[in-house]
Amino acid sequence: MSAVTAPAEAVRAGRGGILLSWGRRNAWTLGLLAFLVVMLAFTKMIQPRYGPIPVQGLATSVLPLALAAVAQAVVVIGGGIDLSIGSMMALTSVVAATAMEGQSAEFGVAVVLGVLLLGLVLGAVNGTLVVVTRVPDIVVTLAMAFVWAGFALLVRPAPGGLAVQWLKDLVVGPIGNEWIPRAAVALIVIVGVTWIPLVRSRLGLSIYAIGSNRLAAFRSGVPVGRTRFFDYVLTGLFSALAGLSLTASTGIGTPVPGPYTLMSVAAVVLGGVSLAGGRGGVFGPIVAVVVLQLVRTDMTFLNVNTNLAVVAQGVILIGVVMVGSLIQMRRARS
Amino acid sequence: MKHFGKARGLLALVAVATLAAACSSSATTAPASQAPAESQAAATQAPAATQAPAATEAPSASAAAKTWKIGYSNGGGVGNGFREEQVCTAKAEALASGQVSELTTIHRNTDAAGQLSDIRDLIAKGVDAIVFNPNDPNALNPALQEANAAGIKTISVDAYVTDPNTYNLYNNQVEYAYLGAKWLFEQLGGKGTVYYSRGLAGHPADSDRDKGFKKALAEYPDIKVVPSADGVFTGWDPATATQNMNDFIASGQYDKINGIWSSGMGKQTVDAIKAANKKFVPIVDADIGGFVAQLLDPTNYPGLQGAAVTNTAAVGGAGVGLALKLLNGEAVQTDPSAPQPNTVLLVPVLVDNLTDQGKATLQSWQSVKGLDPLWPLGLQIQGWTDYTPEQAVACKGPGE
Numbered sequence: 001m002s003a004v005t006a007p008a009e010a011v012r013a014g015r016g017g018i019l020l021s022w023g024r025r026n027a028w029t030l031g032l033l034a035f036l037v038v039m040l041a042f043t044k045m046i047q048p049r050y051g052p053i054p055v056q057g058l059a060t061s062v063l064p065l066a067l068a069a070v071a072q073a074v075v076v077i078g079g080g081i082d083l084s085i086g087s088m089m090a091l092t093s094v095v096a097a098t099a100m101e102g103q104s105a106e107f108g109v110a111v112v113l114g115v116l117l118l119g120l121v122l123g124a125v126n127g128t129l130v131v132v133t134r135v136p137d138i139v140v141t142l143a144m145a146f147v148w149a150g151f152a153l154l155v156r157p158a159p160g161g162l163a164v165q166w167l168k169d170l171v172v173g174p175i176g177n178e179w180i181p182r183a184a185v186a187l188i189v190i191v192g193v194t195w196i197p198l199v200r201s202r203l204g205l206s207i208y209a210i211g212s213n214r215l216a217a218f219r220s221g222v223p224v225g226r227t228r229f230f231d232y233v234l235t236g237l238f239s240a241l242a243g244l245s246l247t248a249s250t251g252i253g254t255p256v257p258g259p260y261t262l263m264s265v266a267a268v269v270l271g272g273v274s275l276a277g278g279r280g281g282v283f284g285p286i287v288a289v290v291v292l293q294l295v296r297t298d299m300t301f302l303n304v305n306t307n308l309a310v311v312a313q314g315v316i317l318i319g320v321v322m323v324g325s326l327i328q329m330r331r332a333r334s
Numbered sequence: 335m336k337h338f339g340k341a342r343g344l345l346a347l348v349a350v351a352t353l354a355a356a357c358s359s360s361a362t363t364a365p366a367s368q369a370p371a372e373s374q375a376a377a378t379q380a381p382a383a384t385q386a387p388a389a390t391e392a393p394s395a396s397a398a399a400k401t402w403k404i405g406y407s408n409g410g411g412v413g414n415g416f417r418e419e420q421v422c423t424a425k426a427e428a429l430a431s432g433q434v435s436e437l438t439t440i441h442r443n444t445d446a447a448g449q450l451s452d453i454r455d456l457i458a459k460g461v462d463a464i465v466f467n468p469n470d471p472n473a474l475n476p477a478l479q480e481a482n483a484a485g486i487k488t489i490s491v492d493a494y495v496t497d498p499n500t501y502n503l504y505n506n507q508v509e510y511a512y513l514g515a516k517w518l519f520e521q522l523g524g525k526g527t528v529y530y531s532r533g534l535a536g537h538p539a540d541s542d543r544d545k546g547f548k549k550a551l552a553e554y555p556d557i558k559v560v561p562s563a564d565g566v567f568t569g570w571d572p573a574t575a576t577q578n579m580n581d582f583i584a585s586g587q588y589d590k591i592n593g594i595w596s597s598g599m600g601k602q603t604v605d606a607i608k609a610a611n612k613k614f615v616p617i618v619d620a621d622i623g624g625f626v627a628q629l630l631d632p633t634n635y636p637g638l639q640g641a642a643v644t645n646t647a648a649v650g651g652a653g654v655g656l657a658l659k660l661l662n663g664e665a666v667q668t669d670p671s672a673p674q675p676n677t678v679l680l681v682p683v684l685v686d687n688l689t690d691q692g693k694a695t696l697q698s699w700q701s702v703k704g705l706d707p708l709w710p711l712g713l714q715i716q717g718w719t720d721y722t723p724e725q726a727v728a729c730k731g732p733g734e
Contacts, residue, residue, distance in 0.1 A: 047459065053480070054458035061451035158536050159446065159470050172476055250446045250473035258445035293451070300455040306440045307412075 028272030028324075029284040036287055039294045047301045052178040054297075059181030060171050062293045063245045064089070065263055066187055069271065069285035070195070071238030072264035078231040079211040079277030080130065083141040085239045086261035087148035088122050090254060092243030094152050097161025097253030108164030116240050122148060123236015127229035145261065152255040161253040171248045183245075187286070190241060195282050198234070207231050212278025266317050267292065272324075292316075401435035402661050404428060404654060405456030407466035408441045409449035415708030416647045417441075417467070420492065423651030423719065424465060425731035430721035433658050436461075437731040446473035453477040463487040463657035465650070468495045487660045491653035493538060494674045501666070503656050503718075505645055506679040507539045511546030511595075513684045514618035514643045518593045519554040521616045521639070526592030527558045530565030531578065533597040540567075543597060560591060568599045575599035579606035588612055598645070600625040604635065614638045618684075620645040623707040626696050629687040641686035642696065644712040651726065652680065652718035680715060702727055 023030060044050050068085050075082045092115050099111045126144055130137045171183040198204040206227040209217035218224050242260065247253055270288035273280030292313050299309040406424050411417035421441050428434035438459060440452040446469045454477050456464050464481055468474055468490050478497040481488050487501075494502035518528065530547065533540040544564075551557060559565065561582065568575040575596075582588055583606065593616045596603055600619025607614060614637050619625045621642040629640050646652075656678065659666050669679045685695045699711035702723040713723040 049460055050458060053484075054454070057451070057454035057458065057477075057480070061447075061454060064447055159473070162472075168476070246447055249450060249476070250470070251475070252446065252470060252473045254445055254470070254473075256445070258447060296451075297455045297458065300438060300440060300452070301459055303436065303438050306442045310442070 026281075026283075029281070029287060032271065032284060032287045032291065036291055036294070039291060039298070043294060043298055043301070046298065052174065055179065056172070056174055056181040056183070058290070058293060058297070059183035059187075060249055062289050063171055063183045063187055063249065064242050064258075065260060065267065065293075066286045066289045067190070067238055067242035067245055068260040068264040069267035069289050070191065070282045071235045071242060072268045073271065073273050073280065073282045073285045074195075074207070074238060075231050075235040076265075076268050076273050076275060077211050077277060077280060078207040078228060079214060080137045080228060080231060081141065081265070081275075082126065082232065082235050082239075083138065083261055084122075084126060084145040084148055085235065085242070085264055086257035086259070087145040087152065088119065088236060088239035089243040089246060089260055090257040091122070091148045091152040091155070092119055092240040093246045094156040094161065094253030094255050096244055096247045097163055097251075098156055099161075100164045100167070100247075101160075101162040103164065105164050105166050108167060111164075112167070112244060115244055116237060119236045119238075119240020119243070120233055121236070122239070123233040124229070126236065127232030130232060131225045131229050145257075149255075149257050152257070156253055156255050159252050159254045161247075163247045163251045167244070167248045168251055171245060183249075186245075191282060191286070194234075194237075199281070203227065203230055208278055210277075263289075263292070266313070270317055270320050400662075401433055402462040402658065403436045403460065404434050404438070404657055405453075405459065405461040405464045406437060406439040406441075406650070406654075407449060407452045407456060407464065408439070408650075409444050409446070409452065409467065409469040412441060412443050415706055416710060418706070419647035419709040419713075419726070420467060420650030422729035423648040423713065423721070423726045424654045425729055425734070426721035426725040427651035427654040427719050428731050430719075430725055431654070431658055433662075434654070434732050436733065437654075439731070444469070446470045450474060450477045453481065457481050457484055457486060461486060462661055463489065465489045465491060465653040465657055467492045467650075471495050487657055489653045489657050489660070491649040494672070494677060496674065498675060500676065501656060501660065501668075502672070502674055502677040503649060503653050504677075504680065505539075505649065506681055507542035507645075508546040508549070509679075510620075510643050510645055510682045511543035511597075512550050513546075513682055514641065515547045515550035515595055516553070517641050517684055517686065518595055518616060518618045519550060519557050522557070522592050524554050525556040527560055527590060529561070529582065529588075529591045529594045530559045531575065531594065531596045531599060531603060532565045532567050533570045535567045535569070540597065547595065560587065568597065570598055572599060572602045575602040576606050579603050580610070583607070583610045583612060591615060593617065596620075598622060600640070601628060604628050604638065604640075608635065616640060618643065621685075621699065621711045623700065623705065623709060623711055626700055626711055627707075630693060630696055630700065639686070639688060641684050641692075642711075644683045644685075645710055646680065646682075646712035646715055647710045648713055648715050648719055648726070649680065651721060652715045655715075655718040655720070680718075683712075704728075 068089060071085050072082060095118060096111055096115045100108050126141055129140045133140065170186055173182055174180055175182045175185055206222045209222050210224050210227050214224055267285045267288045269275060271280065271285030273285060295312055295316065296309045299306060299312065406421065408417055408421055421439055425437060425439065428437040438456060438461065449469045450473065453464060453466065453474060457480055464486055471494060474495055475497045478488050478495065478500050482499045488497070488499065489501045489503060491503050493504055533543065551559065566578050568578060594603060596617060596619040598620045600617055601622060601624035604617065604625070614635065617640040619640065619642060621644045626642050628635050628638060629642065656666065666678065669677050672679055686692045687696060702713065704727045713726045
């Protein structure tokens, strides 16, 4: 993996090489971006009428999974994993759609804040269990996936509810220029006000530290338990945001979790976040989600059996991870 | 040169991914196509005229006077006979009509948000009409409005959506239950006890069927319903249906009933009765292959009297038929009694094994070569579909 965050490398590169070193640290994301540009050009080639409206649709479609990928990235960077993201999305989504049904726009604001708080609580429960019980996180979050999905079905046994109009308007259509989808702006704003301050904070540094080497972090005075706890709380928050975006795009709440948990893991891996922790960011996974969605769209344009799109996504995933390890091996040798 | 190596690595990444995309795009095979078109099964009610275009149009569909591009979206039940038959009949109708140059099917298990993105992809593809089996009555409306704005006709099959511009086409489930219940109560002379085996609690089709069953019940006040007034749910799960019947027989209550109304799990119910060595009572169920086979097999199921009510999965094909009517500007007769405007309700048909004529009809449904036993048998819908049963089984769309 190339997105190394170790500050030592930046120092070695010197002042003149700051740009180069930035490029090197983000090589994976830049490479994915280049791939996305190639894919967009390919899409335009096979479908000449691909224009602003499909791009708006693309942004709306990727928003829930992009936020789920951010949620997963945050916890994977800290050396953990959360298999309950899809269930937390389902629960927050049904709570939001149910609470908003027949209510005013102002009440909708209160519901959104309440649901974000609920996300923090769900994440705190996950985090507490992981830290206090010392049961492996993969087991805890797998079990909690059933618990949260069960709660979602208790809130609403069948899909339904109704989102307030302003929430739905937030993710559909353009803003200002027809090429700027609202959903993309929403995503940039969300990540901008949460992730960017986070990585610059003490907590952000601690998350990277416990992810890359938990023992070393502990010996350097990083409060490992507390950091892991807050890492899961953050994942809960981003899961709630993802759940809200589901409610916003469909206008309803669906109690049965969608395919978001495993897709978020796939996006995180494709986005250059090491499953061993400590490496990567959230921009790579977001670009990866767009790439995976475009693969599906192109398959539709080419009239390919849709089941093959899933196969292609898997092949891309394993291909990328293979190439990633090859690069790493070459690095280690040189 | 470390940097150079990295650049090469990225190039390889692009190459692998492009290769993956290219590989899968070249393999456009459709599933299950073992049935050669044999016209010996002409006993089915398809008008003879439909044979002609099927044979000649296929390769030169684009040469026809006016052709359309149609998109088909199914968001769940991949592998379920009912949904598979929908998709295959849609393909068959697109081919047999000779008016469809390209049918793009997106057939996968997903949630409402996923189906929203599928419909948006079809809009971006520039199809003339989108036929879809909705994952939710309300959630797809934003994309359906976008389709309408783009001048695309939208047709919801198998269930309705609340978008006012979309046409809905589905089986009349109230009528399905009423027809079967009425036949059963008539068989019992309007007096007796009936075992009421239902589907999935809360599912709209199950709720509609309950309305129809209760409507018939109101007309026959001397009929008693067991195991409870609201029946027993199978969840449309074969194992649950078998378990329900086994429990019912073990409790000794089976010996007191005179008939069975079943919501699609008739085969499992009949098998449970046979396994317990009990005498059959009249039973009414849907036109599923396994159940109809039992009705036609007096050797293994002696004395089994029953009726099959059509619950056709050919709504996929009929949806494509409706799309073509709308695109060609033809008038479409809608049902004002439906809960939504622009709704076409398909009327079910009941056939029993009590007469030779009934047996012959059941036999004709059954005799389609290569038909999957999990598919409902009513492969065609009069007035809405043009393909032959063989074309539906072949599951090939235009250009495949």
